[in-house]
Structures are given as C-alpha cells and as structure tokens.
Amino acid sequence: xxxxxxxIRTLISEAAIQERVHLLGQQIESDYRGRPLTxxxxxxxxxxxxxxxxxxxxxxxxxxxxxxxSYRGATTTATTLVxxxxxxxxxxxxxxLLLDDILDTGRTLAALIRHVRDRGARSVRTxxxxxxxxxxxxxxxxxxxxxxxxxxxxxxxGLDYNDDYRHLPYVGVLGExxxxxxxxxxxxx
Ligand code: XMP
Numbered sequence: 001x002x003x004x005x006x007x008i009r010t011l012i013s014e015a016a017i018q019e020r021v022h023l024l025g026q027q028i029e030s031d032y033r034g035r036p037l038t039x040x041x042x043x044x045x046x047x048x049x050x051x052x053x054x055x056x057x058x059x060x061x062x063x064x065x066x067x068x069x070s071y072r073g074a075t076t077t078a079t080t081l082v083x084x085x086x087x088x089x090x091x092x093x094x095x096x097l098l099l100d101d102i103l104d105t106g107r108t109l110a111a112l113i114r115h116v117r118d119r120g121a122r123s124v125r126t127x128x129x130x131x132x133x134x135x136x137x138x139x140x141x142x143x144x145x146x147x148x149x150x151x152x153x154x155x156x157x158g159l160d161y162n163d164d165y166r167h168l169p170y171v172g173v174l175g176e177x178x179x180x181x182x183x184x185x186x187x188x189x
Contacts, residue, residue, distance in 0.1 A: 008155065008165070008172035012147055017129075017157055017170065020146045021049060024127065025056025028097065028144065036122070037061035038094040042068060042112065045101030048158035048166065049129050049146075053099070064088045066098075068108050081111045092120035101158050102130040103145075106138035113140075129157065130171070152176070 028037075039057075041050040043065055054063060065087040070079040096116050100109055109126050116124045127144035134151045153175065155161050156168030165174070 006161070006174055007176070008168070008174055009176055010170050010172050011149060011152070011154060012157075012171040014169040017146070018052070021052045021129075022056050024144050024146065025053050028053075028127070029057045029059050032057075032061070032095060032097070033059055035095045036093065037097060038064055038089075038091055038121075039097050039099055040064045040066055040088060040091065040112075040116065042066055042098065042100040042108065044166070045158045045160065046099045046129070049101065050099055053127075062089070062094070064091070066112065068112060070108070079107075081108065083112070083115055085115075090119075091116055093122050095123045096121040096125070097144075098124065098126045100126070100128050102132060102154070103128045103140070103142055104132050104135050106136045106140040109142075110138040110140055130154065130159075147171075 037059070039050065039054060039061060041047065041063070050063065054061070067084040068081055069084070070081050072079050098109060098112055098116065103109060109128075113124050113126065125143040126140070128142045129146040131142060131145050131148045132151055133148055149171075152173045153161070154171050155165035155174045156171045158166050159171065160166045161174050
C-alpha cells in the first residue's frame, strides 16, 4: 500500500482525525443552523475530509466543488491561480464555507474568498484540515481548523505526493529528515 522508497511517519492518526472532524462538524452545524449553507470544497485534497465532515453535519446544506491550480510563468517566478468552477453552482445569497486540505502560504484560500465574494455570496468562511506553521504569506485566519502542523511535507487523508497517498486514512510525513517534525496542536475545540 505504501511505497517502501517513501517511508511515511504518522503525524496525525486516523482516530484523531475522525474525532476532530466530528467536533468541527458539530461546530459548523450549530453555527449555520437556519442559514443557506453551501460547503465549497477545493479539489482534490479536501475530498476525503468533505465526505467525512458532511456526514457529521445534520442540517440542510449543499455541496459544491471548485478547482484552483497555480501556474508559474515561463519567464518570471510569479504564479497565476486559475479557478475552475465547473462544479460550483450559483452561490449568490448563500453562506459559503470554503473547505481546503491545508493552509500553507494562504494564497489559494485568499484568492478563492475574493472569488466567492465577487459571485455574490452572503458570507464566506474557511475551514481547513491543516495549517502549516511558519509558511503563511497572506494574512488569513481560518474559521475552522483541524490541526496545526510544523513545516513538513504531509500526505494522506486527501493530501498527495505525485497524485498518490491521498487514500491513506491518516496524515503522515513523507521523506522525512530527522528533527523536521514537532508537536501537533488542536487550536480550536
Ligand atoms: P497555499 O500555499 O495557497 O496552498 O496555501 C495550499 C495548497 O498547497 C498544497 N500543499 C500541500 N500538499 N502536502 C500536500 O500534499 C503538503 O504538505 C502541502 N503543503 C501545501 C495543497 O494543494 C494546498 O491546497
């Protein structure tokens, strides 16, 4: 199941993820009761969390998907974010919760927040499974966050390396160098 050339150390266990996602679902359910909620999941990394999270939210809500790909210019180091909303229905007058796998620099979510606001959403909030410490370039506080992690490359529970490892039920550190890891915290109840 796991490529022996790429050993993986478990950073967040399956049980810890399930417990945390359950709590986030309860929190979202209580925050959005009576409101027209659309959970807009960012492809592809958030798909596994999406499936688990929505089954913990027992209020009426819609599910939609959006894709954001960044491309580096041939002659410059600047990156362009291309948004594909082929599977995102109308969000006008909806309370949108953007769901992403990981907050790294923050550029993706910041651009998507602007995009969804421009589409006329009533409100826009963000939920992420992971937030990487020491990497953020854009000021942005996720409204719902599963775990804060150190600056290591992680895979599993939706996150990939070379389009593999998304299926792992836990989050692990890939290709680890000694001392790169640290404690995982649970920032919100
Ligand atoms: P920004 O920098 O815009 O990007 O916050 C977030 C996106 O970067 C990818 N990313 C990772 N993917 N393991 C991954 O599999 C990682 O450790 C990692 N760090 C960033 C991811 O696609 C995320 O949506």
